[in-house]
Amino acid sequence: MTLDVARIRKDFPVLQREIDGKPLVYLDSANTSQKPQVVIDAMTSFMETAYAPINRSAYQLAAEATDLYEGARTKVARFINSTKSNEIIFTKNATEALNLVIMSWGRANLHPGDVVLLTHLEHHANIVPWHMLVAERGIKLRWVPLTADGQLELTNLDSLLNGVKVFAFTAMSNVLGTITPVVQLCAAAHKAGALTIVDACQSVPHLLTDVRAWGADFIAFSSHKMCGPSGVGVLWGRESLLDELPPFLGGGNMISDVRLDGFIPAELPAKFEAGTPPITEVIGLGAAIDYLERIGMHNVRQHELQLSTYVLNTLTQRFGDDITIYGPSNSEQRSATFSFSFRGIHPHDLSQVLDQHNVCIRAGHHCAKPLMRVLGTNATARASFYLYNTEADADALANALDSASDIF
Amino acid sequence: MPGLEDLYREIILDHYRTPRNRGELDPPAVSAEGYNPLCGDEIRVFVIVENGVVSDVRFNGSGCSISQSSTSMMTTAIKGKSVDQVRKVVRRFKHMMTLDDDGDSTPVDESLNLGDLEALQGVVKFPVRIKCATLGWNTLLDALNASSHT
Numbered sequence: 433m434t435l436d437v438a439r440i441r442k443d444f445p446v447l448q449r450e451i452d453g454k455p456l457v458y459l460d461s462a463n464t465s466q467k468p469q470v471v472i473d474a475m476t477s478f479m480e481t482a483y484a485p486i487n488r489s490a491y492q493l494a495a496e497a498t499d500l501y502e503g504a505r506t507k508v509a510r511f512i513n514s515t516k517s518n519e520i521i522f523t524k525n526a527t528e529a530l531n532l533v534i535m536s537w538g539r540a541n542l543h544p545g546d547v548v549l550l551t552h553l554e555h556h557a558n559i560v561p562w563h564m565l566v567a568e569r570g571i572k573l574r575w576v577p578l579t580a581d582g583q584l585e586l587t588n589l590d591s592l593l594n595g596v597k598v599f600a601f602t603a604m605s606n607v608l609g610t611i612t613p614v615v616q617l618c619a620a621a622h623k624a625g626a627l628t629i630v631d632a633c634q635s636v637p638h639l640l641t642d643v644r645a646w647g648a649d650f651i652a653f654s655s656h657k658m659c660g661p662s663g664v665g666v667l668w669g670r671e672s673l674l675d676e677l678p679p680f681l682g683g684g685n686m687i688s689d690v691r692l693d694g695f696i697p698a699e700l701p702a703k704f705e706a707g708t709p710p711i712t713e714v715i716g717l718g719a720a721i722d723y724l725e726r727i728g729m730h731n732v733r734q735h736e737l738q739l740s741t742y743v744l745n746t747l748t749q750r751f752g753d754d755i756t757i758y759g760p761s762n763s764e765q766r767s768a769t770f771s772f773s774f775r776g777i778h779p780h781d782l783s784q785v786l787d788q789h790n791v792c793i794r795a796g797h798h799c800a801k802p803l804m805r806v807l808g809t810n811a812t813a814r815a816s817f818y819l820y821n822t823e824a825d826a827d828a829l830a831n832a833l834d835s836a837s838d839i840f
Numbered sequence: 841m842p843g844l845e846d847l848y849r850e851i852i853l854d855h856y857r858t859p860r861n862r863g864e865l866d867p868p869a870v871s872a873e874g875y876n877p878l879c880g881d882e883i884r885v886f887v888i889v890e891n892g893v894v895s896d897v898r899f900n901g902s903g904c905s906i907s908q909s910s911t912s913m914m915t916t917a918i919k920g921k922s923v924d925q926v927r928k929v930v931r932r933f934k935h936m937m938t939l940d941d942d943g944d945s946t947p948v949d950e951s952l953n954l955g956d957l958e959a960l961q962g963v964v965k966f967p968v969r970i971k972c973a974t975l976g977w978n979t980l981l982d983a984l985n986a987s988s989h990t
Contacts, residue, residue: 451841452841778903778904778905779879779904780879780881780903780904780906780969780972781848781904781905781906784844784847784966784969785844787841788841788843788844795879796878796879796880797879797880801880804880810879810880810881810882810902810903811879811880811881839844839848839853840853840856840905
């Protein structure tokens with residue numbers, strides 16, 4: 433089944449907007465996605481009718497707010513096929529979710545000389561916390577390199593995993609669009625006795641997620657890339673592992689007792705949710721999940737697969753050697769996120785020219801400077817498509833690119 | 841939306857296509873490196889200060905047309921000037937870029953003529969690009985500070 437994209441576009445108020453009489457061509461969803469009316473309404477309605485603190489007050493309004501908040505947790509668990517909702521930890525964003533597991537697990541379990549395996553595809557959120565542990569704990573980092581078309585070079589995976597304590601990797605590159613073989617990577621890591629942490633920030637909005645089938649130990653993702661609001665991220669972890677993990681942030685809500693000489697942490701998931709959480713935003717994420725489930729993640733993927741093929745064909749046929757598209761050339765192996773360089777024009781200048789056509793793309797290092805260095809560049813332009821984008825958006829991108837050549 | 845002609849003036853594109861004073865200088869020249877964390881641009885500025893005068897200046901690195909041309913124009917504007925004069929030019933330029941609140945106590949000399957650099961005035965209409973236009977300048981200040989400590 434193909435998506436009724438015309439109808440989907442009507443669900444997103446901002447896509448109705450015109451600037452200088454021209455429609456908006458939003459191609460920055462790998463950065464952050466737009467929001468459907470149902471998400472906006474769910475948040476507004478909650479604030480208008482049921483806003484109250486959660487987990488700490490006896491009155492009915494607070495009970496309703498708590499039910500809505502916990503209901504969203506159940507939705508998230510179902511969406512990623514977790515059996516238990518207490519395996520869902522709400523954080524500020526995916527970055528905080530990664531920091532939580534890296535710092536909390538790392539400080540308890542990593543010792544000088546221990547090796548952590550990462551990949552050249554990683555976002556800074558799955559690199560910098562490890563660098564911080566290198567400084568703090570004297571651990572060592574090892575890296576899975578890339579093939580020429582931007583996939584993980586896995587020929588020597590078993591030897592790379594030798595002696596590794598944790599393998600932390602992305603399920604989908606935010607720069608190259610590469611989809612990594614999560615099931616294979618988790619199995620290989622476990623065979624080598626390593627824990628797995630999956631940065632699923634890019635994949636969860638676009639692919640069906642099944643943490644049980646993946647065999648991962650922890651995954652992190654964020655609401656704002658999957659039609660939900662900003663301000664919420666999710667850490668999923670196996671219950672047995674989360675139970676053993678020491679708390680990360682201390683404060684209200686995360687304790688069962690506090691005395692002058694110490695504290696006893698709360699049970700899951702409260703143990704990792706210190707302070708007042710983003711209540712309204714969590715409920716918005718729940719509405720986003722309802723929305724995506726109604727459409728069907730399989731349908732989202734099929735739409736993006738067709739669109740990816742169209743984008744690749746359009747840009748390569750039209751511009752030939754003038755455009756370099758990084759990452760896998762086969763749509764099946766990638767998302768609809770395309771980093772490219774074009775006629776030697778600096779990405780920042782390119783995005784400025786495209787903005788004149790209301791074509792919104794990202795230019796820069798995409799929080800992946802080590803990957804930029806592997807690619808031999810400082811910056812790329814990146815157009816990223818989502819369920820509300822069309823072939824017409826791809827054509828608008830191509831037309832706008834053409835006009836950039838006239839200036840430089 | 842402001843038009844691109846405000847941003848990509850011919851003199852700017854000329855300095856982008858044909859940068860002046862591009863290259864490196866060997867010691868005793870001192871250098872500093874600057875990064876634009878937003879877009880990944882990197883720039884290195886080399887200066888030789890002799891008897892309080894910037895006798896030579898070069899830059900290398902990579903970046904967008906605005907950062908490259910601004911730095912290129914900067915080198916032609918400051919070469920041969922005293923460090924005090926150079927600091928006044930930097931202050932005047934950053935004032936044009938609406939950056940008056942960055943802790944620089946040098947007074948702004950409104951009468952100072954920036955010459956070709958005035959072409960960068962249009963950058964102000966594109967606030968995101970102000971950081972591009974000032975990258976080389978902030979790096980120059982770092983290089984001058986490093987020079988005064990050697």
